[in-house]
Amino acid sequence: MNRSLFIASLSAALVLQAGRVDAQKPVESSNAGQVSARAATPTSSVTSNTTRFEVAGVRVIHRKTENNLFVANLYLLGGTRLATPETAGLEAMLLDLTDRGTQKYPGEQLRRAMARTGSEIGVIPHEDWTVFGLRTTGERLDSAWSIYADRLLHPTLSAADFAFVRDNRVSAVRQRVDSPEALLEYLADSVAFAGHPYGLSAVGTERSLSSITREQVVAFHREQLVTSRMLLVVVGDVTRERLEAMVRSSIGTLPRGTYTWSAPSVGETRPGSAVHLEPRRIPTNYILGWWEGPPADHPDVPALRVASAILSGRMFGEIRSRRNLTYAVEARFRDRAITSGGLYVSTTRPDTTLALMRTELRNMQLYTIPTKSLRPLIQQFLTEYFLDNETSGAQADFLARAELYRGDYRAADRFVADLRAVTGEDVQRVARQYMKSVRFAYVGNPSQVNRFRLMSF
């Protein structure tokens, strides 16, 4: 239960940082100007008390706090770019396997020692990296860090443990198809990013996980656990000196390696629209399509976030509130090294609903929204920005994304200012430029949808 909450909080950070604004209304409100005079400037900064330095080859971002909490997120860079269809999910499997024992804490001793600390270690695979995270408090830091570091440096990786973990992961991934929502998410990525690293599942597939061998895992640990592939973000009540010593004597002893972080390529494998229909006997139909955006550091990204939120609000207003064709409809924005946006709906009348979604998208592309009417939306982004940064874990993730996607953790502070600078013309332009060639996955009754409708986006 505790573990689940920990992982959930990590994932929540990832999801929230993707910039989704749920239940958003269209912004052309008659009262739009009312908020303009209100203070809407962040009064606290996610980068305050934050420094960046290198320790024994490990890049570290440290946000010093005074609340007795300690969060360490180690970003192992590369994500699915390091994988092939045959090895997808290997890194997450390796990190899970380290929970089965280490040199200092063999077998069961590790789990017991970890339980005594009351702390939590979690693994979150992602297309751009894998997070190996630690949550603890000041008085437990030494003991928890000792386990955390030993799992990275000296895992046992025994054959029996490998078989146990692999079987469990294969079984779990097989169950992904049991839930129509989870299946949809998986299929949509596979279709939208076919041939691109983002088309690979970071947790792997039944096929990949079944074929991965212990020897591959051991080799990956030996060759890929290198400091050049690491970004450590620490938010916590610890001095820099102590943190440096902790890193130097543990992660810093790993080989340097030659990894260089860079964004994956854009658009090489995307010839246009595509559709995958997955028949399922269920009461409704789930639809999700993705379009590809620019790299995360591109100046169009703030406008794309705003455009996605506006489209989300318009679809919600028209399709849910006025037409009542769905419970859930939204436009998504996904914050990865190469950004993307999505159109999502569940409905029993897919043809009608898709036609309305298409109309809303076209209207975004055809008509310019007055810039002043964007203000309420920006205010909601501001609220969301603060909400997203309530926790140490979320702050760590925000800093990491700024550092990796925008080249400098201090770019996190520009988030709101960049959104404020977006104009109605910007929104129209990016809607035209990026919101096209949508590649859809559909889970439900294929006879209820015209395939060409899905191809028309």
Add this chain to the structure above:
Amino acid sequence: MRVINRYGRRLASGLGLLIAVATLGTPALAQGATARATHRAELERTIQRRVLGNGLEVIIAPSRGVPIATVELVVKNGAFTQPPEYAGLAHLFEHMFFKANESYPEPDAFVDRAADLGALFNATTREELVSYYLTVVNDSVEGGLRFLSAALRGAQFRADELAREKEVVLGEYDRAESSPWFRLDETIGRQLWGSFWSRKNTIGDRSVIRSVTPEQMRTIRDLYYVPNNSALIIAGDVDPAAMFALAERVLGDWPRGADPFARSPVPAVPPIPANRGIIVEEDVNAVTVQIQWHGPSASRDEAATFAADVYSDVLNQPASRFQEKLVESGLWQGVVVNYYTLNHVGPITVSGQTTPERLREALVVLHAELRATLEPGYFKEEELESMKANRAVTTAFGQERASENAHTIGFWWSVVGLEYHLRYIDEMAKQTPADLQHYARQFIIGRPHITGVMLPRGATRALNLTEAELAGIGGAR
């Protein structure tokens, strides 16, 4: 706008969990004990409460993290107030809250106002509460509270809006029903709760939702939406004195109503007459098992609720003997024990996943291990100490999120009262192995239960499994 799972989702497999949260979002409060805890003394330093003249309880939980505040209105409504002819209408009412009202008479005006405030808002219906909440930058708290107040006191329940919104709720029902777990949950629920089923069934009944009338909405409002059945919680970067004054200004003249539970008492939950087995087949790959018992009711058997949470926490520890015997042995891919605290009988659930070929042995060993929890020395002091350490860490992290803190306080206020929440951690720390065993003897071992199994299509026949056999595994009754 959303219904929370009756029992929280089964998340028995670590990877299964990981996939679930990575793709579907964050599991909510129903996870159980861990999100709500803190030491009483520390809580009392921060949480302030006052009851207005009209009976509205106002709870302020200030924190100085980021300059936002969450304003939450909690009403003791929800599934438990639903006779069969109202099954699902507490939730539909919650949807109608965001429709036209006297202050914002046009359908879109209400939501437009939320946008103007920069508010992120939502609502939740659960078994024993309905909550409405919004988060705003802290200089907009007054606007946010007036926004909620307008909906609370001026809802119109226009027939045209109700007719449209019920279609949205039916769409939510379609989604719930699309989950392979829906039928398992529902079939078990009907057996577990008998005539009380409509009072546990938050999503409700399709036919009831379809035939809803504005009059039914008004009945719910008049009965339950009164200040003496509600609480206002404001959590975040706020000044308590200013918030109490604001609450008085905005909601102090909300007229007190009759006690809803004197007018419409909640009947007793009927006992489970006998062990039952349930088999459902779906298009799934894994075998899911869900075994449920009637657990304690929070205000009637408070001590047992604390023991229940510690019992669950210890068995769920990766290093526990329970996990060793069941999961490390390879019989189960994962097993989770949970008690869901409610005032009208909270369910105890053991859920897990296994394979068709291991199912029988997995069930036999599971029940044997549950019985073993009564043996002397089963619960070790070290395990209880580990749980304390874990709660200390979890509590410290839980306090970071003021917005979640509002939901946590709201949940406990509605289900069993704020006092329970304040004492929770201290009471948990007092639990002894004897307390845990007393709880297990009182509610689990040899007690009637429902065993539900969800199998891949065709597996029932291939295994030659019957519901009678399932009911018999686990012994007595």
